[in-house]
Amino acid sequence: MRFCVPMTLLLTAALEAQPQLLTLAGRSPLISIRVVFLTGTASDPVGKEGVASLTAAMLAQGGSRHMSYQEILDALFPMAVSVNFQVDKEMTVFHANTHLDNLDEFYKIFRGMLLEPGWRQEDLNRLRDDAINFLRVSLRGNNDEELGKEVLYNLIYSGHPYGHHNAGVVSALQKLRLEDLQEFYRRNYTRSNLIIGLAGGYPADFAERVRKDFAQLPADPPPAVKLPEPPPIRGRHVTLIEKDTRAVACSIGFPIAVRRGHPDYPALLVAQSWFGQHRMSGGRLFQRMRELRGLNYGDYAYIEYFPRGMFQFEPDPNLARRQQIFQIWIRPVEPDTAHFALRLAMYELDRLIRLGLTREEFERTRQFLSKYVNLLTRTKTAELGYAIDSRFYGIPDYNTYIKQALARLTVDDVNRAIRKHLRTTDLHIVLVAKNCEALRSRLLADEPSPITYNAPKPAEILEEDKIVAAWKLNLKPENVRIIPVEKIFE
Amino acid sequence: MSNGLRLIIIPTDYPNVVALYIVVHAGSRNEVEPGKSGFAHLFEHMMFRGTRNFPPEKYEAVLKSAGASSNAYTTDDYTAYHTTFSKEDLETILALEADRFQNLEYSPDVFRTEALAVLGEYNKNSSDPANKLEEVLRDTAFDRHTYKHTTMGFLKDILDMPNQFDYSRLFFERYYRPEFTTMILAGDVDPAHARSLVEKHWGNWKRGSFRPEIPSEPPANGPRSNRINWSSPTLPWIVVSFRGPAYSDEEPDHAALDLIAYLGFSESSELYRKLVIREQRVDILEAENLRRVDPYLFNVWSRVKKEADVAAVQKEILATLEAFREKPVDEQRLERVKKHLRYRFALSLEDSEAVVATVARFVALRRTPETINRLFELYEKITPATIQAVARKYFTEQGRTIVTLTGGRSQ
Numbered sequence: 001m002r003f004c005v006p007m008t009l010l011l012t013a014a015l016e017a018q019p020q021l022l023t024l025a026g027r028s029p030l031i032s033i034r035v036v037f038l039t040g041t042a043s044d045p046v047g048k049e050g051v052a053s054l055t056a057a058m059l060a061q062g063g064s065r066h067m068s069y070q071e072i073l074d075a076l077f078p079m080a081v082s083v084n085f086q087v088d089k090e091m092t093v094f095h096a097n098t099h100l101d102n103l104d105e106f107y108k109i110f111r112g113m114l115l116e117p118g119w120r121q122e123d124l125n126r127l128r129d130d131a132i133n134f135l136r137v138s139l140r141g142n143n144d145e146e147l148g149k150e151v152l153y154n155l156i157y158s159g160h161p162y163g164h165h166n167a168g169v170v171s172a173l174q175k176l177r178l179e180d181l182q183e184f185y186r187r188n189y190t191r192s193n194l195i196i197g198l199a200g201g202y203p204a205d206f207a208e209r210v211r212k213d214f215a216q217l218p219a220d221p222p223p224a225v226k227l228p229e230p231p232p233i234r235g236r237h238v239t240l241i242e243k244d245t246r247a248v249a250c251s252i253g254f255p256i257a258v259r260r261g262h263p264d265y266p267a268l269l270v271a272q273s274w275f276g277q278h279r280m281s282g283g284r285l286f287q288r289m290r291e292l293r294g295l296n297y298g299d300y301a302y303i304e305y306f307p308r309g310m311f312q313f314e315p316d317p318n319l320a321r322r323q324q325i326f327q328i329w330i331r332p333v334e335p336d337t338a339h340f341a342l343r344l345a346m347y348e349l350d351r352l353i354r355l356g357l358t359r360e361e362f363e364r365t366r367q368f369l370s371k372y373v374n375l376l377t378r379t380k381t382a383e384l385g386y387a388i389d390s391r392f393y394g395i396p397d398y399n400t401y402i403k404q405a406l407a408r409l410t411v412d413d414v415n416r417a418i419r420k421h422l423r424t425t426d427l428h429i430v431l432v433a434k435n436c437e438a439l440r441s442r443l444l445a446d447e448p449s450p451i452t453y454n455a456p457k458p459a460e461i462l463e464e465d466k467i468v469a470a471w472k473l474n475l476k477p478e479n480v481r482i483i484p485v486e487k488i489f490e
Numbered sequence: 491m492s493n494g495l496r497l498i499i500i501p502t503d504y505p506n507v508v509a510l511y512i513v514v515h516a517g518s519r520n521e522v523e524p525g526k527s528g529f530a531h532l533f534e535h536m537m538f539r540g541t542r543n544f545p546p547e548k549y550e551a552v553l554k555s556a557g558a559s560s561n562a563y564t565t566d567d568y569t570a571y572h573t574t575f576s577k578e579d580l581e582t583i584l585a586l587e588a589d590r591f592q593n594l595e596y597s598p599d600v601f602r603t604e605a606l607a608v609l610g611e612y613n614k615n616s617s618d619p620a621n622k623l624e625e626v627l628r629d630t631a632f633d634r635h636t637y638k639h640t641t642m643g644f645l646k647d648i649l650d651m652p653n654q655f656d657y658s659r660l661f662f663e664r665y666y667r668p669e670f671t672t673m674i675l676a677g678d679v680d681p682a683h684a685r686s687l688v689e690k691h692w693g694n695w696k697r698g699s700f701r702p703e704i705p706s707e708p709p710a711n712g713p714r715s716n717r718i719n720w721s722s723p724t725l726p727w728i729v730v731s732f733r734g735p736a737y738s739d740e741e742p743d744h745a746a747l748d749l750i751a752y753l754g755f756s757e758s759s760e761l762y763r764k765l766v767i768r769e770q771r772v773d774i775l776e777a778e779n780l781r782r783v784d785p786y787l788f789n790v791w792s793r794v795k796k797e798a799d800v801a802a803v804q805k806e807i808l809a810t811l812e813a814f815r816e817k818p819v820d821e822q823r824l825e826r827v828k829k830h831l832r833y834r835f836a837l838s839l840e841d842s843e844a845v846v847a848t849v850a851r852f853v854a855l856r857r858t859p860e861t862i863n864r865l866f867e868l869y870e871k872i873t874p875a876t877i878q879a880v881a882r883k884y885f886t887e888q889g890r891t892i893v894t895l896t897g898g899r900s901q
Contacts, residue, residue, distance in 0.1 A: 028503075030840055070767050077758035078826045080834035097837050126770050129795065133725060133773055141724045141897070144617045244722045247613035279561070281538060282550040291546070294606030297614050310614070313559060332613040364554050371557020371576050378507055378574075378841045454652050455602035486723075 017219040019191045021211050022387050024199035024380060029100040031200035032381040033107075034093055035114060035214070036318055036388050038195070039188035041168075042089040042161035042225045048180055050168015052188070053087040054127060055181045060085035060094055061130075062123035064112035069123055072109055081106050083113060086318060088305070089162050090225070091392070092188075093318040095381060100201060107206075111213050117185065119178050128176065131167050135489040139165075144249040144332060144432040145310055147241065151488060152251040152430045153305075155239060156325055157230055170490045192221035195391060197384035227322055230255040233426040235479055238443060240436035243485040247296075247332030248439075250342060252349075253325045254427040258303060258417075260320075260393040266405035267417035268303050268326075274357055274365040275348075276301030276328065279313050282368075285328065285348055292461060293451070295333050295341050302327045314376055317385025320392040326422060338433065339442055339449035343471040350424045356415030366406050373402045436482045443475055494669030494697050496857055497688050500676040500849065502842045508580055508677040509843040511850040512571040512587060515672070515857075516665035518641040519566045519783065520702050523657075525650065527636075528608065528643020531564040532651055533661050535604050537571065538562075539596040541589050552586050555579075564641050567783045568854040574843050577678045581687050588691035591666055598655045605651035612648050619720050620791075623727050623895050630716040631731055631787055631891040635707040667698035672853050677842035704784065707733075710889040717894050724897035725773070726794045730807045733889035734788040737781040737855050739864035744781070746872050746880035747788050751777035752827045753819055753877075754810050755790055761810045765792075771799045781855055787891075788884060797896055804892065814881035818874035828869050835866070 041052045060083045063069040076082065079102040085094045094114060098106040139147055150165050157163040167173075191214060198207055233254060258264050276283040278300050281291065285299035304324050306315045328349065333341045357365070377383040377399060386398040395401045433439055442449070448469045457465075491497060517530045540546040553560050556579035562571040575583055596604075615621045625640050632638035642648070673692075675684050710733045735743040755761060755777035765772040774793035780786055790811070794803050839845045849859050 030837060070763050073757045077756065078829040078833070080830045080832075080837055097840065099833050099836055102833070122767075122770075126767065129770060130773060133795070136723075137725050141722060142618045142620075145614060246616045247610075249614075280559070281546075282554050290607050290610070292603070294603040294610070296610035297607055298610075313561065331610060332616075333610070334613070364551060368554040368557050372559065374506060374557070374576060375559050375574055378504065378843065380840070453603070454606065455599035457599075 017192055019194040019196050019211055019214045020391070021207055022195060022197040022384065022391070023207050024197070024383060024387075025202070026200055026380070028200045028380065030097055030380070031100055031103050031202050032095070032097050032198070032384055033110070034095040034197040034318070034381065034384045034388065036195045036197070037092045037189055038090060038193040038392065039222055040088050040090045040092050041164070041166045042227070043188055043222065044164070044168070048172055048176060049164040050131060050173040051176055051180050051184045052092065053167050054124070054131060054173065054176060055184045056085045056087045056092050056094070057127040057131070058119065058123055058181055059113055059117050061127060063118035063120050064109070065116040065118050066112055067109065068118070068120070072113065075109055076106070079106055083110060086316060087166055088319045089166070089321050091318050091320055093385070097381060103202060103206070107210070115213065115216060119182060121178060124178055124181070128173055131173050132170055135165065135167050135170055140485055140488055143310070144243070144245055144247070145329070146307070147488070148249045148251040148430045148432045149307075149327070149329065151239065151241060152253050152327065152428055153325070155237070155428045155430065156233070156253060156255055160230055161225055161227060162323065165489055186218070188222040189217060190219065190221055191215050191217040192219055195388050197388055199380035199384050230323065233428060236425060236427055236429065236473060236475055238429045238431065238475060238480040240440055240480070240482045241430065241432045241485050241488065242436040242482055243432055243434060245432060245434055248335055248338035249332045249432040250330040250338070250345070251327060251430045252330075252345060252427060253327035254423065256303060256324055256326045256421050258421055259322065259324050260389070260401070261395045264417040264421060266402065266409055267414045268421060269402070270362065270365050270369060270406070270409065270414045271352070271357065271418045271422070272301050272303045273369055274361055275352055278302070278306065278309060278315075284352070285345065288348055289330070289341065289344055292457075293453070295337055295344070296331045298331045299345065300329045302329070317382055317389055320389045335433065335435070337451055338431065338439065340451045340469060342429065342431070343449065343473065344468045346424055346473070347468045347471050349422065353418055353422050353424065356418055357411060359411050362411035362414055366409060370403050370406045373399050440480050440482060443473060443480055444477055446472055446474065491668070491689065491693065493693065493695055494667070495692055495695060496672040497685065498672065498674045498849065498853065498859060499679060499681045499684050500674065500845060501679055501681060502677055502845055504842045505678055506577055507574060507842055508577050508675065508679055509574045509846040510572065510583060510587070511674040511846045512591070513672045513674070513850050513854050514569045514665060515567070515670045515854065517565045517567045517569055518639060518643070519636050519704055520665065521636055521639070521643070522702065522704060525647055526654070526657060527639040527647040528641070528651065529654070529657065529661055530569055531641050531643065532605060532608050533658060534562045534564045534569050535608060536596060536601065536658060537590060537594060539594070539600055539604060541593040541595050543593065544586060544589055549586065549590070552582060556582060558583065565854075566637060566641060570850050570854070572847070572850075580679065580684065584687050585691045588695070591671070592695050594662060594666070601655045601658060602652040608651060609648055612642055612645065615642065619718075619724050619727060619895050622718060622720070623729055623893060626716050626718055627729055627731055627787070627789070627891065627893045630714050630893060631733065632707055634705040635784060636704060637782070637784065637786055664698060664700040664702075668692070668695045669697055672857050674846050674849055674853060676846035676849070707785065710886070713887050713890040713892070715892045718896075720895055720897045722897060724895070726797050726800050726897065727792070727895040728794060728800055728804055729789055729791050729893050730804065730811070731787045731789045731891045731893070732884050732886070734779065734786055734884055736783060736785045739856065739861045739868060742868060742872055742876050743880050743883065744779070745865060745868045746876050747779045747884065748831070749824065749827050749869065749872060750814055750877060750881065751779045751788070752830060753823060754814065758826070761806060765803065765806060771795055772803055781851070783855060800894055800896070811881070811885045814877060815885055818878050821874055824872070824874060824877070831869060832866065
């Protein structure tokens with residue numbers, strides 16, 4: 001597998017050493033601003049995992065040189081503006097929406113936050129607590145689904161710059177000092193790796209003012225992060241996370257060479273949409289697992305990172321990555337049916353690879369996506385975000401890119417891409433469950449796991465169930481391990 | 491419209507996209523019979539199970555061809571079905587929706603399967619202690635009113651759902667009627683054309699005759715409290731709650747409590763400054779004054795970093811509320827909160843879907859978007875004296891419920 005690096009953007013920027021500006025001027029009194037640095041948690045030094053996120057948090061949720069955090073909150077409160085941030089492997093974004101009435105006053109504060117951080121120890125203490133509590137409590141304790149997904153990523157990218165959670169690792173977070181954050185800021189927040197997006201009815205000279213302000217950042221681009229290929233996976237690996245929980249959450253995945261701009265991206269997007277469009281009931285997995293069998297609340301598939309999917313219908317922009325994975329998300333199932341549900345997901349993936357899409361399924365999905373893409377960019381801030389991502393990937397604006405590519409696509413292209421990039425072996429499976437020892441024994445024994453229903457089912461389903469229940473996972477004992485939840489992210 | 495259906499059309503400048511909300515004025519508040527908690531929500535699921543003309547596969551196929559994003563949610567007071575799509579598909583979507591609202595049909599077998607998906611939804615929520623906290627808070631604070639249970643419902647009722655097919659048909663007959671329904675269309679639409687399409691597809695929908703009787707809650711006789719032991723590690727939670735008023739765009743009480751929520755507990759409040767920023771003993775602090783058809787609760791939620799601090803944080807929250815009773819708030823601070831609310835509202839309207847989603851929440855209460863204007867006019871009239879009077883009326887020992895949750899091994 002080869003990953004081409006989107007260096008065009010970085011090189012152009014470095015030569016000019018100017019922030020790139022992306023504007024969507026309009027008449028709306030709602031002004032959106034997105035400031036994206038092409039840096040992120042893949043740049044966390046070993047032993048300092050969490051520094052990228054904590055640095056961004058200090059900017060967005062800490063004081064500036066001239067204002068304490070409390071003073072910033074007080075000043076922003078009447079405007080009802082909040083500065084949001086998101087840190088991913090290769091992108092860090094700060095974004096806010098403000099009313100035109102308050103643009104000037106807001107921007108002065110915003111500029112101070114990003115360009116003249118306050119670096120106060122008390123802010124670091126609070127934000128470090130937040131980061132650790134996010135990992136230990138919000139994620140590990142209270143959200144089994146997201147926990148499973150994030151552990152899946154950590155396993156797939158083990159020993160790789162993507163191999164830790166964006167929020168960091170607890171033991172590293174505990175040791176981070178202000179100097180580590182300042183160092184990270186100095187090296188990674190430069191005008192060469194910066195894209196600023198503006199949308200709305202801002203005054204004519206505003207864009208130039210922003211560009212000039214951010215041009216004060218250092219010119220030297222941050223050190224390039226070399227991404228090796230993800231470690232090879234041989235066979236099927238199952239990681240059971242032992243936790244006192246009611247149901248069983250499951251994620252399955254493996255790396256793919258496809259990302260936006262790759263010739264097979266549109267084809268794989270169609271396949272993914274047909275198989276498991278996020279939070280929609282028309283996907284194959286959803287239909288077979290939830291609608292027909294009532295196994296859980298929903299079942300979906302992804303070819304791009306999509307965090308917080310339980311809280312939102314559309315992905316956030318500015319999570320662009322050079323490397324992506326294919327992923328199946330099975331929402332929590334009753335413990336008795338966990339083995340069957342896992343087998344059914346694998347059976348369906350196998351079926352997808354064997355049979356592909358029919359012409360009619362392809363046409364319908366293509367039509368869906370060519371319109372649905374409009375919904376992804378219906379807010380100005382999302383449109384800006386997608387435009388910035390398109391620069392990262394070196395593609396035209398996302399809507400045009402998708403619509404043009406879909407128009408040229410054939411069902412054969414899709415089915416060829418499925419066979420080329422998807423597989424049912426050499427992958428990771430993560431289950432968050434109680435009584436993992438017993439589950440491990442059942443998985444290794446590989447005995448049939450029949451399912452019973454509370455209502456009659458069509459003969460076709462009952463026949464299929466027999467095949468699914470006996471579907472061999474062929475797991476090796478050394479590839480099925482149990483991790484107590486307390487050990488995760490530590 | 492003559493059959494009792496209400497239609498609200500909001501043309502916006504956002505191009506190409508149309509957002510549709512269909513609000514049914516029945517939610518978990520309408521689950522009056524014992525053992526039927528969670529039913530309005532289950533019913534929302536059933537609405538995706540098809541009709542004779544459009545079985546689920548065909549329904550899905552039409553939505554898919556329209557590139558539509560479609561979903562639904564249920565609350566205490568209403569159930570909302572929303573679809574966002576390209577403007578050229580307006581008639582297709584209106585016809586499709588009209589069909590399922592009038593001709594929904596599903597078998598007992600399909601019903602039993604769908605009931606399991608609801609259990610799946612409960613399961614996916616079950617690892618978050620905040621859900622449990624809300625469940626216990628309502629159960630503790632209310633005796634008779636159906637706000638006693640959450641929209642999800644009690645687990646025992648969810649487990650029994652597969653056996654309630656007949657009740658599900660009754661629920662449909664009662665509430666899925668034009669007089670219980672308000673439709674909102676926003677986006678790139680021509681009002682006259684849209685209205686004619688709605689009349690064409692929805693005009694023959696027949697009125698029903700059911701009048702729900704929601705039990706009223708007896709006067710408060712607290713204080714009450716409850717405690718939850720969470721089996722896995724978590725940070726402790728505390729919720730301090732008072733019986734509050736119903737939503738009103740005429741009487742100042744509910745609107746004044748909105749302002750108190752921000753004055754006392756928002757990011758710019760003194761208590762937030764103390765507990766979150768200065769002392770760093772708490773990582774979540776927020777007040778909630780939900781708009782409900784009947785009197786509900788004013789809640790202050792807090793997640794505390796150390797179990798040993800729970801009692802002290804409780805004391806601080808109570809003292810903050812007590813201060814509203816004792817002396818009038820600063821006029822300037824009150825003006826800042828009013829300004830915040832105005833800009834907050836304006837900033838929330840960032841696309842047609844956001845506009846219609848916001849309007850739907852208000853329409854669910856009064857069946858007209860005019861209530862938004864009236865509420866904001868009401869905010870303007872509220873003075874420090876109103877705030878004090880409202881605080882004295884509601885922040886009483888009798889109306890108080892406190893629930894705490896602590897984990898097996900809190901960190």
